[in-house]
Structure formats: structure tokens, C-alpha cells
Amino acid sequence: xxxxxxxxxxxxxxxxxxxxxxxxxxxxxxxxxxxxxxxxxxxxxxxxxxxxxxxxxxxxxxxxxxxxxxxxxxxxxxxxxxxxxxxxxxxxxxxxxxxxxxxxxxxxxxxxxxxxxxxxxxxxxxxxxxxxxxxxxxxxxxxxxxxxxxxxxxxxxxxxxxxxxxxxxxxxxxxxxxxxxxxxxxxxxxxxxxxxxxxxxxxxxxxxxxxxxxxxxxxxxxxxxxxxxxxxxxxxxxxxxxxxxxxxxxxxxxxxxxxxxxxxxxxxxxxxxxxxxxxxxxxxxxxxxxxxxxxxxxxxxxxxxxxxxxxxxxxxxxxxxxxxxxxxxxxxxxxxxxxxxxxxxxxxxxxxxxxxxxxxxxxxxxxxxxxxxxxxxxxxxxxxxxxxxxxxxxxxxxxxxxxxxxxxxxxxxxxxxxxxxxxxxxxxxxxxxxxxxxxxxxxxxxxxxxxxxxxxxxxxxxxxxxxxxxxxxxxxxxxxxxxxxxxxxxxxxxxxxxxxxxxxxxxxxxxxxxxxxxxxxxxxxxxxxxxxxxxxxxxxxxxxxxxxxxxxxxxxxxxxxxxxxxxxxxxxxxxxxxxxxxxxxxx
Numbered sequence: 001x002x003x004x005x006x007x008x009x010x011x012x013x014x015x016x017x018x019x020x021x022x023x024x025x026x027x028x029x030x031x032x033x034x035x036x037x038x039x040x041x042x043x044x045x046x047x048x049x050x051x052x053x054x055x056x057x058x059x060x061x062x063x064x065x066x067x068x069x070x071x072x073x074x075x076x077x078x079x080x081x082x083x084x085x086x087x088x089x090x091x092x093x094x095x096x097x098x099x100x101x102x103x104x105x106x107x108x109x110x111x112x113x114x115x116x117x118x119x120x121x122x123x124x125x126x127x128x129x130x131x132x133x134x135x136x137x138x139x140x141x142x143x144x145x146x147x148x149x150x151x152x153x154x155x156x157x158x159x160x161x162x163x164x165x166x167x168x169x170x171x172x173x174x175x176x177x178x179x180x181x182x183x184x185x186x187x188x189x190x191x192x193x194x195x196x197x198x199x200x201x202x203x204x205x206x207x208x209x210x211x212x213x214x215x216x217x218x219x220x221x222x223x224x225x226x227x228x229x230x231x232x233x234x235x236x237x238x239x240x241x242x243x244x245x246x247x248x249x250x251x252x253x254x255x256x257x258x259x260x261x262x263x264x265x266x267x268x269x270x271x272x273x274x275x276x277x278x279x280x281x282x283x284x285x286x287x288x289x290x291x292x293x294x295x296x297x298x299x300x301x302x303x304x305x306x307x308x309x310x311x312x313x314x315x316x317x318x319x320x321x322x323x324x325x326x327x328x329x330x331x332x333x334x335x336x337x338x339x340x341x342x343x344x345x346x347x348x349x350x351x352x353x354x355x356x357x358x359x360x361x362x363x364x365x366x367x368x369x370x371x372x373x374x375x376x377x378x379x380x381x382x383x384x385x386x387x388x389x390x391x392x393x394x395x396x397x398x399x400x401x402x403x404x405x406x407x408x409x410x411x412x413x414x415x416x417x418x419x420x421x422x423x424x425x426x427x428x429x430x431x432x433x434x435x436x437x438x439x440x441x442x443x444x445x446x447x448x449x450x451x452x453x454x455x456x457x458x459x460x461x462x463x464x465x466x467x468x469x470x471x472x473x474x475x476x477x478x479x480x481x482x483x484x485x486x487x488x489x490x491x492x493x494x495x496x497x498x499x500x501x502x503x504x505x506x507x508x509x510x511x512x513x514x515x516x517x518x519x520x521x522x523x524x525x526x527x528x529x530x531x532x533x534x535x536x537x538x539x540x541x542x543x544x545x546x547x548x549x550x551x552x553x554x555x556x557x558x559x560x561x562x563x564x565x566x567x568x569x570x571x572x573x574x575x576x577x578x579x580x581x582x583x584x585x586x587x
Contacts, residue, residue: 117144149167166179201273
């Protein structure tokens with residue numbers, strides 16, 4: 001039960017809000033799901049694209065570095081082949097070849113030498129240095145043993161990284177000497193620095209995972225080891241790829257996009273990394289743009305849903321208002337519609353029902369008048385009998401002063417009664433056309449009160465008027481509406497024979513756009529058994545009345561597309577409440 005009450009309290013009471021809410025929920029769910037799917041799929045596509053791009057960058061950079069390292073060996077192998085075809089005694093040609101090789105590739109070579117089988121230098125690229133015996137060096141031991149082009153490990157001299165490369169000089173399959181060169185690796189720094197990544201970096205690790213080349217040289221000198229990181233491990237195993245990783249992050253809470261590739265022939269690894277926030281900046285911007293676009297789409301859809309809901313519900317509201325008017329007795333209003341759907345058919349059926357009710361009402365009124373003939377005849381008979389009696393006696397008793405006094409007093413009174421009853425009957429049976437004019441409520445209310453100022457004073461009645469609607473305008477037939485007010489004020493005066501208070505209050509109902517007028521007295525009140533039949537024809541508790549006054553008031557108010565209600569308690573007073581539509585509110 002509690003759950004059902006909670007659900008009922010959440011659900012809006014207006015059908016337009018309910019329809020609009022259904023549209024909004026469906027739109028938000030559909031667009032939200034679609035947007036979420038598009039954002040996720042686009043992010044997945046962008047992430048995969050970025051990973052592939054970074055992997056391609058790492059692959060090409062590693063290939064370039066490998067070519068850089070392989071090139072000195074290729075140069076020495078080609079030069080050794082040239083040396084094999086030269087006569088041993090042609091020292092000048094050998095010198096020229098060595099000098100030309102060194103000059104053409106000075107950024108790479110630090111030193112080039114020709115040795116004999118025993119490891120003694122016979123020719124070098126540096127004339128100023130004495131010839132040395134290099135038989136004990138790592139590179140000579142390696143090349144003399146394998147008789148194949150060989151590379152040494154990387155070593156540092158004066159904080160500059162080097163490695164040595166050697167190639168055998170063979171003549172008729174016999175090794176006659178060796179070409180040995182010392183290669184500078186400073187160009188590796190330039191290659192690494194040329195890999196431009198916003199907030200990112202690239203570096204090389206050696207076969208044991210130590211940083212070998214890095215933009216921040218201190219990390220090289222400090223011997224930082226990253227062998228524990230998965231990207232480093234895979235690159236040292238000869239694999240290449242890309243991943244999102246935080247193992248080599250300076251801050252363990254940060255995550256990086258990492259691409260890696262091996263550098264041959266030393267078994268090194270090239271690592272490229274960039275923060276995810278930078279690497280996926282385009283993706284994040286695209287997601288933000290997508291979220292904004294989807295939000296705007298939802299807002300626009302909500303606006304159209306609201307308009308559509310109002311359009312759908314508008315005829316239903318008109319039907320509800322028209323139903324209220326019919327319930328209050330107003331059968332003049334019809335609903336204009338051009339819709340050809342089921343709702344349009346319903347409205348046209350309602351209009352047909354109103355027409356039939358109007359015809360039935362006319363028949364009922366005529367029937368009521370017919371049935372009331374006996375009551376009218378009875379009420380007319382009493383004053384007519386009195387008038388007839390006095391008229392018949394007048395020729396015989398015109399000399400009697402007492403008779404003449406009675407005649408002068410009774411005949412006018414009975415004539416007034418007859419005239420009043422006939423006027424009420426005329427007003428009840430006629431349906432005059434309203435002459436509507438736009439006016440402020442204060443104008444006709446004050447006019448009606450002015451007619452009773454003297455009677456208020458004579459009956460000791462205090463009037464309290466509070467009509468705070470200075471900017472409100474209504475469409476009324478002032479003569480007919482004054483007739484309503486005069487009748488109600490007359491009834492209030494009659495209900496307070498010993499004096500009392502009369503309250504005239506005017507206000508505006510903002511929700512229904514109605515002007516509300518209350519006429520409340522402190523008189524004797526109306527018995528409950530009469531209250532439900534108060535507006536029916538010929539219902540009266542007054543002597544000599546036809547009981548048509550309140551019926552006429554109700555008809556006039558309904559002609560103004562309004563309604564009249566009454567609240568009363570015996571000995572506490574009666575409150576008549578009139579509500580009519582507002583035409584406009586002025587500023």
C-alpha cells in the first residue's frame with residue numbers, strides 16, 4: 001500500500017504532463033542508449049586507431065635505429081670487399097678509401113683502422129695517432145674467431161656511447177686482415193629527440209632493461225632499470241605492439257599509452273609513451289562534443305514532446321472545460337475542431353450532444369412553464385380577488401372615508417405584486433441575447449451597491465467591499481449582470497431584518513483564469529433541505545413570490561459562460577459564489 005501511495009504521489013495529475021513525461025522518458029532512454037553506444041563504439045575505434053598509429057611510429061622508429069646500427073657494418077663489409085681486390089702494396093689507394101669512408105660518414109665513425117691477422121693496426125683514419133695493437137679488444141677477439149662481420153657491446157667513453165664493428169678482409173677465401181671501426185651512438189639521441197609527442201617521450205633500453213638513451217640524461221647516468229615493465233620485457237623478447245600501461249609511469253596513479261619495438265642486432269628495445277589524457281585528447285573532445293550534441297538533442301526533443309503533448313491534450317482539456325460548463329448548466333459553448341482523427345470525432349459527437357441538450361432544455365422549460373400555470377394562477381388569484389372585491393364595492397362605498405383609505409392602500413400594493421410576478425415570469429420565459437462589453441468588475445459592482453446605500457442605512461447593514469482586481473477585465477452584459485447582483489443583494493437584505501454585515505469580495509483564480517465574486521451575508525441562512533433545490537423554478541419560502549429570482553440569476557450567469565454556487569448554514573449566513581471567465585489582464 002505504501003508503495004502504491006508513493007507511486008501515485010509521483011505521477012503527475014495532469015494528462016498533458018503524463019503524456020509529455022512518457023515522451024520524455026522514451027526520448028531520454030532511446031537517445032541516451034544510442035548516444036552511449038555511439039560514444040563507446042567511437043571511443044573503441046579511436047583507441048584502436050591511436051594504438052595502431054603509435055605501434056606504427058614505434059615500428060618505423062625502431063627500424064630506422066636498426067638501420068642506423070646496421071649501416072656501419074654494411075659499409076665495412078663493402079669496403080673490405082674493395083680491399084680484397086687491391087694489391088697489398090697499394091697503400092695509397094687503401095689510405096684514400098679509408099679517408100674517404102671516414103670523411104663521408106664522420107657523424108657516425110669515431111675511428112677506422114685496418115689490421116693484420118695478428119691485430120696490429122696497419123692503417124688508420126687518424127694520422128696523428130700511433131698505430132696500436134688491438135688484438136686484446138672484444139671486437140677483434142670476436143671477428144678473428146668467427147671470421148664474420150661482428151658487433152661489440154655498447155660502451156661509454158667520456159660519457160659518449162660507442163660500439164665497435166669489424167669485417168674480415170678475405171682474398172681467395174683466406175683472411176688477410178680486418179677492418180675495425182668505432183661507431184658513435186650520439187645520433188641515437190637525435191633520433192629519439194625527433195620523436196615529438198605532446199607530454200610524451202621516447203627512450204631506448206639495453207638488453208638488460210637499463211635506460212640507454214633518454215631525453216633526460218640523468219636517468220641514463222643513474223642506471224635506471226625498467227626490466228620489470230611488461231612493455232620493456234616484450235620489446236627485449238623481440239616483440240612489438242602497444243598497450244595502456246601504468247607500470248612505467250612516474251606517478252603510479254597515471255596511465256600511459258605505450259608502444260614498443262625491438263632494435264636489432266643488440267637486443268635493445270624502443271619504448272614510446274604518452275599520457276592517456278593527451279593521447280586520447282581528440283577522443284575525449286569528440287566524446288564531449290557528442291555528449292553536448294546528445295544533450296541538446298534531448299532538450300529539443302523534450303521541447304517538441306511538450307508541444308506535441310499539449311497538442312494531443314488540448315482537445316481533451318477543451319472537452320473537460322465544456323463538460324464542466326454543461327454540468328453547471330451552460331449549454332451555449334461548442335468546441336470548434338478541424339481534426340479528422342478519433343479525438344475530432346469525439347468532439348463533434350460532444351457538440352451534437354450539446355445541441356440535443358439545448359433542445360431538450362427548451363422543451364423542459366416549456367413543460368415547466370405549463371406545469372407552473374396552476375401555481376401562477378393561484379398566486380395571481382389572491383390579488384385579483386381582492387382587487388375585484390374593492391372595485392365592485394367602490395360605487396356603493398365611495399363616500400366612506402375608511403373604505404377609500406383601505407382602497408388606496410391595498411390596490412397599489414396588490415398591483416405591484418401582480419406587476420412583479422409578471423416581470424419574473426417574463427424574465428424566466430424569455431432568452432434575451434446578451435450585449436457583451438469589456439469592463440472592469442468594480443464598475444458594475446459599485447453601481448449595484450450604490451442602488452442600496454439608503455436601504456443599507458435603514459436596515460443597519462454594514463457593507464465590506466474588497467474587490468482587488470484593478471487590472472482584470474471581463475466580458476459582461478452590465479444590465480443583465482446588475483440584475484443578478486440586485487437580486488442577490490435583495491435576498492441578503494431580506495435575510496438580515498435586524499441588521500448585519502454584507503461582504504462583497506472579488507478575486508482572480510489564476511489557475512482557471514476566472515473572476516470570482518462572493519456575496520456573503522450574516523443573515524438567517526438557508527435550511528439544508530432547501531439548499532439542493534435553491535436554483536429550481538418556483539422554489540420559494542417567501543409569501544407572494546414565484547420563486548424565479550435565483551433561477552433567472554443562474555441562467556444569466558451561465559449565459560456569461562460562468563457558474564454560481566451557494567454555501568449556507570442556518571443562523572450563520574449565506575455565501576453566493578459567482579465565477580466568470582477573464583477576458584484579459586491589463587498592465
